[in-house]
Amino acid sequence: MKERPSYLSTGILLLGALYCLLPVIWVITASTKGANELFSTFTFAPSTHLLDNISELSAYRGGLFWKWMANTALYAGVGGALSTLVSAAAGYGLAKYTFRGKDMIFKILLAGVLVPAVVLAIPQYLLFAQIGMTNTYWSVLLPSIISPYGIYLARIYAGASVPTDVIEAARTDGAGEARTFFTIAMPMMLPALVTIFLFQFVAIWNNYMLPFIMLGNDQLYPLTVGLSGLLNQGASQPAMYTSVITGALLSIIPLIALFFLLQRYWKVDFGGAVKG
Numbered sequence: 001m002k003e004r005p006s007y008l009s010t011g012i013l014l015l016g017a018l019y020c021l022l023p024v025i026w027v028i029t030a031s032t033k034g035a036n037e038l039f040s041t042f043t044f045a046p047s048t049h050l051l052d053n054i055s056e057l058s059a060y061r062g063g064l065f066w067k068w069m070a071n072t073a074l075y076a077g078v079g080g081a082l083s084t085l086v087s088a089a090a091g092y093g094l095a096k097y098t099f100r101g102k103d104m105i106f107k108i109l110l111a112g113v114l115v116p117a118v119v120l121a122i123p124q125y126l127l128f129a130q131i132g133m134t135n136t137y138w139s140v141l142l143p144s145i146i147s148p149y150g151i152y153l154a155r156i157y158a159g160a161s162v163p164t165d166v167i168e169a170a171r172t173d174g175a176g177e178a179r180t181f182f183t184i185a186m187p188m189m190l191p192a193l194v195t196i197f198l199f200q201f202v203a204i205w206n207n208y209m210l211p212f213i214m215l216g217n218d219q220l221y222p223l224t225v226g227l228s229g230l231l232n233q234g235a236s237q238p239a240m241y242t243s244v245i246t247g248a249l250l251s252i253i254p255l256i257a258l259f260f261l262l263q264r265y266w267k268v269d270f271g272g273a274v275k276g
Contacts, residue, residue: 024252025044026043026044027245027248027249027252028046028249029043029044029045029046029047030043030242030245031050031053031242031245031246031248031249032046032047032048032049032050032053033046033047033049033242034047034049034052034053034242035239035241035242037049038241038242038245049242050246053242053243053245053246054246054250056242056243056246057243057246057247057250060230060243064218064219064226065226065243065247065250067219068221068222068223068225068226068227069223069250069251071137071220071221071222071223072205072222072223072224072251073254074137074141075137075140075141075144075204075205075207075211075222076201076202076204076205077201078141079140079141079144079145079200079201079204080144080197080198080200080201080204081197082141082144082145083144083145083146083147083150083196083197083200084150084193084196084197084200086145086146086147086150086151087147087150087151087153087154087193087196087200088154088158088185088186088189088193088196089181090151090154090155091150091151091152091153091154091155091156091157091158091189092154092155092158092162092181092185092189094106094151094155094158095154095155095156095158095159095162096158096159096162096164096167096185106155109148109151109152109155110148110152112148113148113149113152115148117203117207117209117210118209120143121209121210121213122213124143124210124214125139125213125214128142128214134214134215134216135214135215135216135217135220136220137220139214139215140207140210140211140214140215140220140222143210144200144204144207144210147196147199147200147203149199150196150199150200153192153195153196154189154192154193154196156192157189157191157192158185158189158192161188161189161192162184162185162188162189166184167180167184167185170184190265191265194262194265197262198258198259198262201258202255205222205223205251205254205255206224207222207224208224208225208228211224211225212224212225212228223247223251226247227244227247227248227251230243230244230247231244
């Protein structure tokens with residue numbers, strides 16, 4: 001018997017989708033307005049100044065916005081890739097090796113998932129200041145490499161999707177541990193690794209507190225810190241508000257493109273492996 005759709009559930013989902021999409025719609029429409037239209041016209045009424053706003057933003061201090069965009073791509077791309085590799089190796093080790101303290105390490109990792117990153121920002125700053133690495137790319141990249149949640153996901157997925165018999169067969173054939181991990185385990189873990197990379201990439205891309213504390217040179221800023229500085233200037237220069245909104249619109253385009261590019265790797269494999 002075919003189940004009837006629940007109008008209440010559908011309505012709640014539509015309201016949730018509308019709640020999430022309204023800010024995005026506002027950013028798109030507001031970025032098309034000129035400085036004199038932003039607060040004087042209907043909120044969701046578009047205008048024709050998008051290209052002018054992009055041109056003005058690009059001209060700000062010799063293209064500093066695009067420097068921020070490149071910095072953000074570096075932090076998120078390199079940090080996300082390294083974090084995925086470390087998570088895969090750690091999760092695989094916790095799932096497939098037996099050693100003393102294994103359960104305790106896993107419990108500590110689970111506790112690490114509950115600790116907000118903002119709590120660690122100041123201790124990390126003090127540690128990096130001791131070794132003279134603040135106000136460098138490394139001060140943002142290195143703390144991004146370790147992701148307790150990524151290690152947790154990799155451990156769960158490796159335990160469910162990488163058969164121990166396959167690993168033993170590879171060892172019998174003479175494959176070393178590194179070769180077994182890179183050529184056998186990692187391809188089997190690909191759906192989970194893509195998910196981990198996406199989570200970490202988005203987290204680093206949107207991270208504000210860590211680079212705000214670590215960096216003092218605006219040439220090293222990511223988009224979050226750079227646009228925040230522009231927003232503060234808007235109090236004395238209202239024309240900067242349109243640049244901030246246009247920058248916010250441009251900053252989400254790479255994230256949307258990445259999600260569409262990698263969505264084919266998600267499917268149901270990750271959920272199926274975890275369930276199994």
